[in-house]
Amino acid sequence: MVRTLKEIAGLLGAEFCGEENLEITGIRGIEEAGPGDLTFVANRKYLKMVGGAKAGAVLQSNREKPLYKNVILVNDPHVALAMLLSLYYPEEHPCPKDPSGAFIDPEARISPEAVIFPQAYVGRGARVERGAVIYPGVFIGHESVIGEDTVIYPGVTIYRRSLIGKRVIIHAGAVIGSDGFGFANPGVSNLKIPQVGYVQIDDEVEIGANTTIDRGTMDRTWIQRGTKIDNLVMIAHNVVIGENSVIVAQVGLAGSAKLGKSVIVGGQAGLVGHITVGDQVMVAARAGVHKDVPARQVVAGSPHLPHREWLRKEAHLAKLPELRKTVTALEKRVRELEGRLTAETAGYIKRD
Numbered sequence: 001m002v003r004t005l006k007e008i009a010g011l012l013g014a015e016f017c018g019e020e021n022l023e024i025t026g027i028r029g030i031e032e033a034g035p036g037d038l039t040f041v042a043n044r045k046y047l048k049m050v051g052g053a054k055a056g057a058v059l060q061s062n063r064e065k066p067l068y069k070n071v072i073l074v075n076d077p078h079v080a081l082a083m084l085l086s087l088y089y090p091e092e093h094p095c096p097k098d099p100s101g102a103f104i105d106p107e108a109r110i111s112p113e114a115v116i117f118p119q120a121y122v123g124r125g126a127r128v129e130r131g132a133v134i135y136p137g138v139f140i141g142h143e144s145v146i147g148e149d150t151v152i153y154p155g156v157t158i159y160r161r162s163l164i165g166k167r168v169i170i171h172a173g174a175v176i177g178s179d180g181f182g183f184a185n186p187g188v189s190n191l192k193i194p195q196v197g198y199v200q201i202d203d204e205v206e207i208g209a210n211t212t213i214d215r216g217t218m219d220r221t222w223i224q225r226g227t228k229i230d231n232l233v234m235i236a237h238n239v240v241i242g243e244n245s246v247i248v249a250q251v252g253l254a255g256s257a258k259l260g261k262s263v264i265v266g267g268q269a270g271l272v273g274h275i276t277v278g279d280q281v282m283v284a285a286r287a288g289v290h291k292d293v294p295a296r297q298v299v300a301g302s303p304h305l306p307h308r309e310w311l312r313k314e315a316h317l318a319k320l321p322e323l324r325k326t327v328t329a330l331e332k333r334v335r336e337l338e339g340r341l342t343a344e345t346a347g348y349i350k351r352d
Contacts, residue, residue, distance in 0.1 A: 001025070001087070001088050002023050002024070002025050003023070003024050003087075004020060004021050004022060004023055004024070005018060005019060005020055005021070005022040005024060005056075005057055005070055005072065006020035006021070008024060008038065008072060008084065009072050011083070011087070012072065012074055012080050012083065012084075014062075014072050014073055014074045014080065015062065015072075015073045016057075016070075016071065016072045016073065017066050017070070017071050017073070018057065018068075018069055018070030018071060019069075019070055022056055022057060022070055023036060023056075024036065024037065024038045024056060024057060025037065026038070026088060027039075027040070027081070027084055027085055027088050027089075028055070030046060030049050030050070030053050030055070031049070033053060033054060033055035033056075034054055034055065034056075035054065035055070035056050036056055037055050037056055038055065038056065038057045038058070038059055038072070038084070039053060039055040039057075039058055039059070040058065040059040040060070040077050040080075040081050041058060041059070041060045041061070041064075041067065041077060042061075042077040042078050042081065047064070047067065050067040050068055051067075053068065055068075056070060057070035057071060057072060058070070058071050058072070059071075059072045059074065059077055059080055059081060059084070060072070060073060060074075060077060061073070061074065061075070061076075061077055062074060062075060091151075093115065093133045093151065095115055096115070096117050096118060098118065100118070101117075101118025101119060102116045102117065102118055102119065102120040102121070102122065102134075103120070103121045103122070104116065104122045105122060105123050105124040105125075105126070105142070107124045107125050108122045108123065108124065108125065108126045108127070108128070109125075109126070109127045109128070110122065110127075110128045111128060111129050111130035111131075111132070112130075113130035113131055114128045114129065114130060114131065114132045114133070114134070114146075115132070115133045115134065116128065116134045117134060117135050117136045117138075118136055119136040119137055120134045120135070120136060120137065120138045120139075120140070121138070121139045121140065122134070122140045123139075123140060123141045123142035123143075123144070123160070124142040124143070125142050125143040126140050126141070126142060126143060126144045126145070126146070127144075127145045127146065128140070128146045129145075129146060129147050129148040129150075129166075130148055130149075131148050131149035131150075132146045132147070132148065132149065132150045132151070132152075133150075133151045133152070134146070134152050135151075135152060135153050135154040135156075136154050137154045137155045137156075138152050138153075138154065138155070138156045138157075138158070139156070139157045139158065140152075140158045141158055141159045141160035141161070141162065141177065142160050142161070143160055143161045144158050144159075144160060144161060144162045144163070144164070144177075145162075145163050145164060146158075146164050147164055147165040147166035147167070147168065147203065148166045148167070149166055149167045150164055150165070150166065150167060150168040150169070150170075151168075151169050151170070152164075152170045153169075153170065153171050153172040153209075154172050155172045155173045156170050156171075156172065156173065156174050156175075156176070157174075157175045157176070157178075158170075158176045158177060159175075159176065159177030159178060159199075159215060160177065160198075161177070161198040161215075162176050162177040162198060162199045162200075162201070162215070163198065163199070163200045163201065164176070164201050165201055165202045165203040165204070165205065165225070166203040166204070167203055167204045168201055168203065168204065168205050168206070168207070169205075169206040169207070170206075170207045171206075171207060171208050171209040171211075171231070172209050172210075173209050173210040174207050174208070174209065174210060174211045174212070174213075175211075175212045175213070176199050176201070176207075176213050177198065177199045177213070177214070177215040178212060178213075178214055178215070179195045179214065179215070180195045180197075180214040180215060180216065180217050180221075180236060180237025180238070180255060181214070181236060181237070181255070182195060182217055182237065182255075193217065195214070195215055195216070195217050195237060196217070196218055197215045197216025197217055197218050197219050197220055197221070197237070197238070198215050198216060198220050198221075199213050199214075199215045199216070199220065199221045199222075199223075200220045200221070200222045200223070201213075201223045202222075202223065202224050202225040202226075202227075202243075203225050203226075204225055204226050205223050205224075205225070205226065205227050205228070205229070206227075206228045206229065207223075207229045208229055208230040208231035208232070208233065208249070209231045209232075210231055210232050211229055211230070211231060211232060211233040211234075211235070212233075212234055212235065213235045213239075214235065214236050214237040214255075215237060216237050216238045217237050217238060217255075219238060220238070221235065221236075221237055221238055221239050221240075222239075222240045222241070223235075223241050224240070224241060224242050224243045224245075224261075225243045225244070226243050226244040227241050227242075227243065227244060227245045227246070227247070228245075228246050228247070229241075229247045230247060230248045230249040230250075230251075230267075231249050231250075232249050232250050233247050233248075233249065233250065233251045233252075233253075234251070234252045234253065235247075235253045236252075236253060236254050236255040236256075236257075236273065237255045237256070238255055238256040239253045239254075239255065239256065239257050239258075239259075240257075240258045240259065241253075241259045241263070242259055242260045242261035242262070242263060242279065243261045243262070244261060244262045245259055245260075245261065245262060245263040245264065245265075246263075246264045246265070247265045248264075248265060248266050248267040248269075248285070249267045249268075250267055250268045251265050251266075251267065251268065251269050251270070251271075252269075252270045252271070253265075253271050254270075254271060254272050254273035254274075255273040255274070256273050256274045257271050257272070257273055257274065257275055257276075257277070258275070258276045258277065259271075259277045259281075260276075260277060260278045260279035260280070260281065260295060261279045261280070262279060262280045263277055263278075263279070263280065263281050263282075263283070264281075264282045264283065265283045266282075266283055266284050266285030266286070266287065267285045267286070268285055268286045269283050269284070269285060269286060269287045269288070269289065270287075270288050270289070270302075271283070271289040272289065272290050272291075275289065275290075275291055275292050275293075276292045276293075277289065277292070277293045278292075278293060278294050278295030278296065278297070279295045279296065280295060280296045281293050281294075281295065281296065281297050281298070281299070282297075282298045282299070282307075283299055283300075283304070284298070284299065284300035284301070284307065284310075286302065287299060287300050287301055287302055287304045288301070288302030288303050288304060289303075289304045290303045290304065301313070301314075
């Protein structure tokens with residue numbers, strides 16, 4: 001694809017400076033970009049690298065003065081970059097030359113505009129809508145629904161009665177709708193509680209590789225519209241994640257936790273079950289959230305604290321070695337003073 005600098009700025013609704021007819025053939029990093037490429041600066045620490053760039057043009061924040069001879073000035077370089085990468089490098093899904101080889105139950109309903117690769121399995125009563133792409137090795141259980149333009153990559157397992165919305169992306173190895181971890185009389189008889197609910201994934205959700213989402217015990221586990229979930233995330237039964245939330249890699253959400261809209265959970269954080277996290281909460285990486293968090297809070301640490309309070313605590317912890325030396329020296333001094341006082345007191349008693 002070839003676009004001029006002026007055309008790209010027009011697509012982004014942005015201002016530009018420089019040669020308006022400069023042709024841009026690709027988007028590349030600042031160190032790799034050549035004369036026909038557009039590069040970008042989305043982090044201030046890379047500003048110093050712009051002077052040595054060989055790119056044709058630079059995408060940058062309009063809060064900085066122009067950094068290069070040809071620039072496009074935008075409010076948010078990350079957002080503009082996402083738009084341009086989608087334009088220049090659209091996702092392509094090949095069609096199998098031989099569409100046979102998949103197992104499709106006679107009672108399944110498959111749109112003629114869906115693409116199903118060999119070695120996929122579609123169970124009884126399942127429905128696959130138009131534009132959906134089902135790669136090899138995908139298992140779709142009975143009565144599940146796969147919405148329009150959804151892409152399910154190889155090795156994904158979708159258990160029975162799961163509801164997957166439109167334009168969802170599920171990456172390789174994910175498991176949707178497996179049994180929730182529920183047992184009566186735990187540690188004694190471990191009697192399994194049948195998990196008879198389901199998983200609902202709304203439109204435009206993305207689920208990372210090897211992530212697991214358990215179905216509800218009796219109701220649903222619900223991932224709401226626009227949420228993005230990274231690789232290796234564990235979501236337990238009856239969890240609800242609100243719209244446009246972001247869950248980073250290796251997070252664990254215990255059963256019946258409720259997350260509001262636009263919640264961001266950092267990597268390796270853990271949330272206990274049956275708590276409510278309000279809208280627009282940010283949970284720092286490796287935090288342990290043990291109780292409800294009100295809306296628009298930033299928390300960190302394990303057990304979690306308000307972020308500023310956690311920073312103060314960590315600052316004090318860093319001083320513990322020095323404090324220990326001080327306390328040890330004071331203890332030694334106290335012992336010396338006590339010994340001297342004891343000796344003087346004994347001398348007074350002897351003279352008397």
